[in-house]
Amino acid sequence: MITIYGASLSPFVRKTIVFATEKGLEFEVVPAGGGMAPPEFRQASPFGKIPAMKDGDFLLADSTAIVAYMDAVRPEPNLIPTEPKARARTIWFEEFGDTIVAACGGKIVFNRIVSPRFLGKPGDLAAADEAQQVEFPKLMDYLEGVIPPSGFLVEDRFTLADIAVASPLATMAHADCAVDAGTHPKTAAYVAKILERPSFAGLIAQEKAFLAA
Ligand SMILES: N[C@@H](CCC(=O)N[C@@H](CS)C(=O)NCC(=O)O)C(=O)O
Structure with a gap:
């Protein structure tokens, strides 16, 4: 275990x-x-x-x-493709989620949730707003251009790439930074579909309950 x-x-x-x-x-x-x-x-x-x-x-x-x-x-089910280009693309998307999306998300989540709720200090709400208005749309523009019609980022099937990109977006949505379906319809539909998977949905429901308490 x-x-x-x-x-x-x-x-x-x-x-x-x-x-x-x-x-x-x-x-x-x-x-x-x-x-x-x-x-x-x-x-x-x-x-x-x-x-x-x-x-x-x-x-x-x-x-x-x-x-x-x-x-x-536990090699199966495979979530990190073995074909060289697909594998490298998967790691790129993991890195994009872990560093580029998470860096933007950090400013929003830290200032709107972590600082006031867990550190007892008011967050810098202007910094959070700026990250959402200036940085976030650029990330969404990128995703809007690369999401394939299959709705999966790599090999037209669910992989670590989808987990790593959707995960920081789930945390940001808790801090009122959700993908705008009006400006980024493909990305909004993509993220919603990935986060509907039971592996994500159960956690997100627990997180919402925790934040609402
Ligand atoms: N590259 C690390 C990042 C881990 C990370 O920064 N975690 C944050 C929470 S989202 C943390 O523990 N922050 C507390 C700290 O930095 O002391 C990973 O992928 O696990």
């Missing part, structure tokens, strides 16, 4: 949970982050970032490292 440390509001943690679910891996999620830190989490994540993972005595941090491990121990 694999243990994932973290909380699914984090796009990186959600990525590993969805990946493990889609792989059919047996896993549990142990809350970590903020003030909560079980001793093993500290060992697994040298810089205290979520997610981290434990499988037996093997400890590991970082969502990209964790999904690479999960993929190696």
Whole structure:
């Protein structure tokens, strides 16, 4: 049984949970982050970032490292294509989600949710608004141009690329930054369809309940 440390509001943690679910891996999620830190989490994540993972005595941090491990121990169903170009495109989209989308999302989510709710300090709402108005549309323009008619980013089937791109967008939607179906109809439909998968939908329902409490 694999243990994932973290909380699914984090796009990186959600990525590993969805990946493990889609792989059919047996896993549990142990809350970590903020003030909560079980001793093993500290060992697994040298810089205290979520997610981290434990499988037996093997400890590991970082969502990209964790999904690479999960993929190696459970190759099927395949979520990281093996054909060279498709594999490289998948990693590009993972990187796009983890760095470019998450950087924009961080400004929005930190200032609208994390700072006021978890740190007890007002967020910089102007910075969040600016990220949504200036940066976010550029990301959406890019996606609008690359989403294939199949509705999957790589190999016309569900892969890590879809998990990694949709996950930060799910976190941003909690912070009132949703894809505008008027300006970006393909992207809005794409994200909605990926997030409807049971592996995402269950988590998102729990997150909404947590944020509403
Ligand atoms: N590259 C890392 C990023 C992990 C990350 O930045 N996690 C954030 C939460 S979304 C975190 O733990 N922040 C707390 C901190 O930096 O101390 C991954 O993919 O796992």
